[in-house]
Amino acid sequence: MACRHNGNGDGHCIDTDVVLVEIADIIGLIVLGFITGSLSATLGIGGGIIFVPVLVFVFGFGQLEAQGTSLAIILPTAFVAAFIHNRAGRVVWKVVLVTAGVGVLAAVAGANLAIRMDEVILRKAFAIVLALLAIRMARRAVALRNASAPLDGS
Amino acid sequence: MVGAAAGFLSGLLGIGGGVIVVPGLVLRVGLSQYSAAATSVATIVATSAAGLYAFSGNGVVNWSTAGVVFVGAAVGAYLGARLIDRVPEQWLAGTMATVMAIASIRMWF
Numbered sequence: 001m002a003c004r005h006n007g008n009g010d011g012h013c014i015d016t017d018v019v020l021v022e023i024a025d026i027i028g029l030i031v032l033g034f035i036t037g038s039l040s041a042t043l044g045i046g047g048g049i050i051f052v053p054v055l056v057f058v059f060g061f062g063q064l065e066a067q068g069t070s071l072a073i074i075l076p077t078a079f080v081a082a083f084i085h086n087r088a089g090r091v092v093w094k095v096v097l098v099t100a101g102v103g104v105l106a107a108v109a110g111a112n113l114a115i116r117m118d119e120v121i122l123r124k125a126f127a128i129v130l131a132l133l134a135i136r137m138a139r140r141a142v143a144l145r146n147a148s149a150p151l152d153g154s
Numbered sequence: 155m156v157g158a159a160a161g162f163l164s165g166l167l168g169i170g171g172g173v174i175v176v177p178g179l180v181l182r183v184g185l186s187q188y189s190a191a192a193t194s195v196a197t198i199v200a201t202s203a204a205g206l207y208a209f210s211g212n213g214v215v216n217w218s219t220a221g222v223v224f225v226g227a228a229v230g231a232y233l234g235a236r237l238i239d240r241v242p243e244q245w246l247a248g249t250m251a252t253v254m255a256i257a258s259i260r261m262w263f
Contacts, residue, residue, distance in 0.1 A: 030226035037230025044194030045172030049257050068209035072220035077227040078198040084235035085192030092193045100200035127261035133177040134254035144244035
């Protein structure tokens with residue numbers, strides 16, 4: 001609809017609506033990256049929990065493509081965060097060795113087992129575990145706030 | 155144990171490990187929210203590399219989109235890691251609890 005002639009007199013035109021949508025998409029993707037990247041570095045999450053649904057529901061990706069693309073963003077992002085954290089001496093490498101080593105092996109085992117197990121039951125069981133952990137984490141946040149309250153009051 | 159559970163679930167359910175590694179490190183291993191975030195993110199470098207290797211073989215990675223998102227993500231990750239110690243620990247724990255609650259709801263449905 002919004003078509004501007006390209007000035008060459010050959011009848012071709014530039015669809016400004018499409019160009020604007022593409023620019024908006026690119027800005028949206030960069031903002032998505034910025035928000036998720038800062039959450040990733042400060043919370044210690046990969047960011048797939050944000051990337052995958054946004055890529056699927058906002059940008060129209062298929063589930064598998066969204067997961068693969070999400071991993072391709074997470075790897076270099078986690079590297080940047082880990083590099084800076086390590087320079088500040090915050091990474092406990094002894095723990096990384098165990099979690100990463102066991103994690104990679106278990107991921108392979110999990111991917112193979114997933115085919116044979118009832119995924120719905122597993123998902124729901126995991127959802128419950130995660131909800132219980134979320135409650136414990138929230139209580140920790142409240143406890144930390146109460147512990148620091150006397151300092152704020154002085 | 156934490157790594158095994160995280161890796162197992164991420165392979166099984168296609169989620170990242172962080173949402174389970176961080177509470178494990180904080181509530182069980184006893185790390186601070188700061189060390190847990192740093193340690194988890196270092197773990198994720200390895201686990202996401204393994205996951206990406208598995209995915210890229212199937213050609214379902216949209217590299218150009220990943221590149222565009224990474225432009226923002228690199229800046230966010232750099233600033234987040236640089237400024238994390240200015241964020242009070244209870245905020246980190248509270249935000250993490252919120253993310254975990256959202257993840258839990260998504261898992262259920």
